[in-house]
Amino acid sequence: MRPFKFSSTKDPNSAIKMLMDNTNAKFLAGGTNILDLMKEDVERPDELIDITSLHFTQIKTISEGTNKGGISIGGLSKNTDTANDPVIRRDFPLLTQAILAGASAQIRNMATNGGNLNQRTRCSYFYDTAMPCNKREPGTGCGAREGINRMHAIFGWTNNCVAVHPSDMCVALVALDAVVIVIGTDGKSRAIPFADYHRLPGDTPHKDNNLVPGELITSVEIPKNNFAGNSYYLKVRDRASYAFALVSVAAALEINGNQIKQVRIAMGGVAHKPWRAIEAEKFLLGKSASNENFKQAAEAEMQHAKPLEHNKFKVELGKRAIIRALTQAMNGGTNS
Amino acid sequence: MEIENKKPSLTEEEKTLFEKLMPEDMNEISALGVQRRHFLKLITLTGGALFVFQMLDRHQIFAQSSVDPALNIVKAGSIENSVNVAFRVNGARKALEVDSRMTLLDALRERLELTGSKKGCDHGQCGACTVIVDGRRILSCLTLAATCEGKSVTTIEGLAKRGALHPVQAAFIKHDGFQCGYCTPGQICSAVALMTEAKNGEASYVTANVRAKATSLQLSDDEIRERMSGNICRCGAYPNIIAAIKEVHSGKDVVQTWQFTGENNQPTFTTGG
Ligand SMILES: Cc1cc2nc3c(=O)[nH]c(=O)nc-3n(C[C@H](O)[C@H](O)[C@H](O)COP(=O)(O)OP(=O)(O)OC[C@H]3O[C@@H](n4cnc5c(N)ncnc54)[C@H](O)[C@@H]3O)c2cc1C
Ligand code: SF4
Ligand code: FES
Ligand code: FES
Numbered sequence: 104m105r106p107f108k109f110s111s112t113k114d115p116n117s118a119i120k121m122l123m124d125n126t127n128a129k130f131l132a133g134g135t136n137i138l139d140l141m142k143e144d145v146e147r148p149d150e151l152i153d154i155t156s157l158h159f160t161q162i163k164t165i166s167e168g169t170n171k172g173g174i175s176i177g178g179l180s181k182n183t184d185t186a187n188d189p190v191i192r193r194d195f196p197l198l199t200q201a202i203l204a205g206a207s208a209q210i211r212n213m214a215t216n217g218g219n220l221n222q223r224t225r226c227s228y229f230y231d232t233a234m235p236c237n238k239r240e241p242g243t244g245c246g247a248r249e250g251i252n253r254m255h256a257i258f259g260w261t262n263n264c265v266a267v268h269p270s271d272m273c274v275a276l277v278a279l280d281a282v283v284i285v286i287g288t289d290g291k292s293r294a295i296p297f298a299d300y301h302r303l304p305g306d307t308p309h310k311d312n313n314l315v316p317g318e319l320i321t322s323v324e325i326p327k328n329n330f331a332g333n334s335y336y337l338k339v340r341d342r343a344s345y346a347f348a349l350v351s352v353a354a355a356l357e358i359n360g361n362q363i364k365q366v367r368i369a370m371g372g373v374a375h376k377p378w379r380a381i382e383a384e385k386f387l388l389g390k391s392a393s394n395e396n397f398k399q400a401a402e403a404e405m406q407h408a409k410p411l412e413h414n415k416f417k418v419e420l421g422k423r424a425i426i427r428a429l430t431q432a433m434n435g436g437t438n439s
Numbered sequence: 440m441e442i443e444n445k446k447p448s449l450t451e452e453e454k455t456l457f458e459k460l461m462p463e464d465m466n467e468i469s470a471l472g473v474q475r476r477h478f479l480k481l482i483t484l485t486g487g488a489l490f491v492f493q494m495l496d497r498h499q500i501f502a503q504s505s506v507d508p509a510l511n512i513v514k515a516g517s518i519e520n521s522v523n524v525a526f527r528v529n530g531a532r533k534a535l536e537v538d539s540r541m542t543l544l545d546a547l548r549e550r551l552e553l554t555g556s557k558k559g560c561d562h563g564q565c566g567a568c569t570v571i572v573d574g575r576r577i578l579s580c581l582t583l584a585a586t587c588e589g590k591s592v593t594t595i596e597g598l599a600k601r602g603a604l605h606p607v608q609a610a611f612i613k614h615d616g617f618q619c620g621y622c623t624p625g626q627i628c629s630a631v632a633l634m635t636e637a638k639n640g641e642a643s644y645v646t647a648n649v650r651a652k653a654t655s656l657q658l659s660d661d662e663i664r665e666r667m668s669g670n671i672c673r674c675g676a677y678p679n680i681i682a683a684i685k686e687v688h689s690g691k692d693v694v695q696t697w698q699f700t701g702e703n704n705q706p707t708f709t710t711g712g
Contacts, residue, residue: 109539109585187639187653207566208629208633331650
């Protein structure tokens with residue numbers, strides 16, 4: 104690891120100032136992603152600003168504004184505390200399941216919500232500094248495009264980058280129409296709808312998200328919904344646990360009789376950002392919650408997939424995962 | 440010759456470097472007070488020199504040999520980006536000056552002589568370095584020592600109390616929850632924390648219904664497997680690890696998956712656990 108200066112602060116504005124004063128500085132939260140990448144020499148900050156003492160650790164019901172009745176989770180709350188918050192478990196179980204599908208107990212105890220949003224891709228070419236990678240070093244090319252791309256994207260990629268966003272938590276958040284709250288250099292808050300937070304690669308794959316320099320994630324807000332009784336997070340991976348998703352699906356339904364009143368579907372492991380399955384949602388809205396309709400919804404979404412050389416299996420897997428997640432959601436979202 | 444004798448012993452920086460290159464020889468070297476000239480010879484002989492020059496400015500190594508030690512420039516060669524940090528380890532207060540890059544794992548192993556916690560992957564992928572910080576299991580390889588100010592760390596060395604093994608330790612022995620033993624300190628620390636998590640009713644990805652109110656849980660084998668998935672065992676001692684954890688968690692005896700040879704000296708096996 105390259106030498107770096109260690110700084111810390113309890114004041115958000117001075118954290119932002121420190122970041123602005125040194126263009127090579129980075130925030131340090133749980134450290135589970137940035138330290139790993141520094142050991143690999145992929146990230147090379149010369150200063151780390153420890154932000155874990157900032158007070159953005161609350162999880163609370165929102166009492167005013169557009170998301171009134173929803174829940175606000177602190178940017179620095181730990182993933183474990185967020186998943187196990189009693190209100191989140193009761194009213195937003197999809198988020199609990201998605202967080203718990205990620206990493207391991209040890210890592211979730213360390214990882215923060217803000218860090219989870221800003222974690223970088225696990226593309227092996229991104230990690231290997233001997234390989235070309237437009238995300239790591241713009242202009243060098245994409246090692247994965249013609250390389251081993253089994254784990255890579257089937258939606259929204261460009262020749263510049265075919266990586267996927269690795270987070271499970273973010274898949275649930277995009278399904279639940281969450282909003283990312285950040286503060287910037289002027290000390291003011293800005294709200295970014297979750298679907299606009301992460302980016303597709305386009306020709307700037309080095310940018311994962313739409314934060315502007317100096318911005319700090321203070322919380323994520325989830326509006327109130329009626330999905331708690333019928334939601335499910337399904338993760339398919341190479342081993343039963345402690346592995347990144349090949350494909351994952353967050354499904355949430357609001358049912359009236361047998362009619363689908365509201366539906367949210369999002370996928371992980373398929374794109375550079377958590378992928379909202381708009382086509383499947385459109386198909387299902389107002390229809391009956393039947394296996395046949397789930398199947399057609401899955402077809403509607405996956406017909407737009409553009410697999411790469413080694414990940415054609417993700418198209419069929421994605422279909423089946425959508426159907427299975429919707430079915431589990433209809434069964435009350437339990438594992439039994 | 441006289442001047443030679445006045446040469447300072449290794450600077451802090453050189454010691455750190457040496458620790459990195461050849462941690463196993465470090466104790467011997469500090470104990471014997473190896474001199475700098477000898478150190479330079481050593482690192483050259485070990486082929487570490489090239490690596491050293493990448494890490495240290497060339498003049499940092501050689502400057503001192505040509506400078507009168509009376510000028511006392513030792514400080515200049517001391518730990519780069521040093522951070523002072525004080526925390527508790529197994530109940531005892533420790534204060535250290537560390538390089539900002541030093542992980543908690545390296546601080547425990549290389550500075551505090553607590554080598555129970557193991558470095559398997561150093562990248563968060565195996566769990567061998569698991570320790571308990573402020574009651575929660577974490578990975579010490581992805582934790583900077585500098586961030587541990589005021590915290591309370593428990594390692595495998597701190598679990599036994601007054602000579603009595605922690606119940607999880609005893610159960611690992613009874614159930615033969617290891618083969619080579621490398622993953623074991625991490626497995627045990629992880630399992631100890633898991634007991635508290637289950638008592639608090641924390642959910643896992645395989646929990647039947649996460650919406651149910653959190654109450655003390657009786658964990659199934661599947662639950663134990665999922666909750667222990669952050670600890671990889673290359674020897675594959677998993678069935679025995681689960682048996683050990685299940686026994687402590689349930690408070691009831693669990694049949695061993697193995698037994699000593701039977702009365703007629705024939706090996707006997709059971710399929711319990
Ligand atoms: C072995 C392993 C397996 C994993 N498996 C999974 C998995 O299956 N699913 C999954 O979803 N994740 C997985 N993860 C990733 C893990 O979830 C992330 O590493 C973690 O969420 C990052 O959070 P952190 O607080 O540790 O972030 P850090 O590493 O501290 O920071 C990550 C980045 O975010 C920035 N940052 C942090 N906080 C803020 C903030 N408040 N505002 C602005 N920027 C900020 C930092 O500057 C840094 O660039 C795994 C990780 C490991 C090591
Ligand atoms: S897919 Fe993206 S991250 Fe991976 S090598 Fe290509 S540019 Fe880099
Ligand atoms: S050494 Fe820390 S997880 Fe492997
Ligand atoms: S006992 Fe050898 S790695 Fe687990």
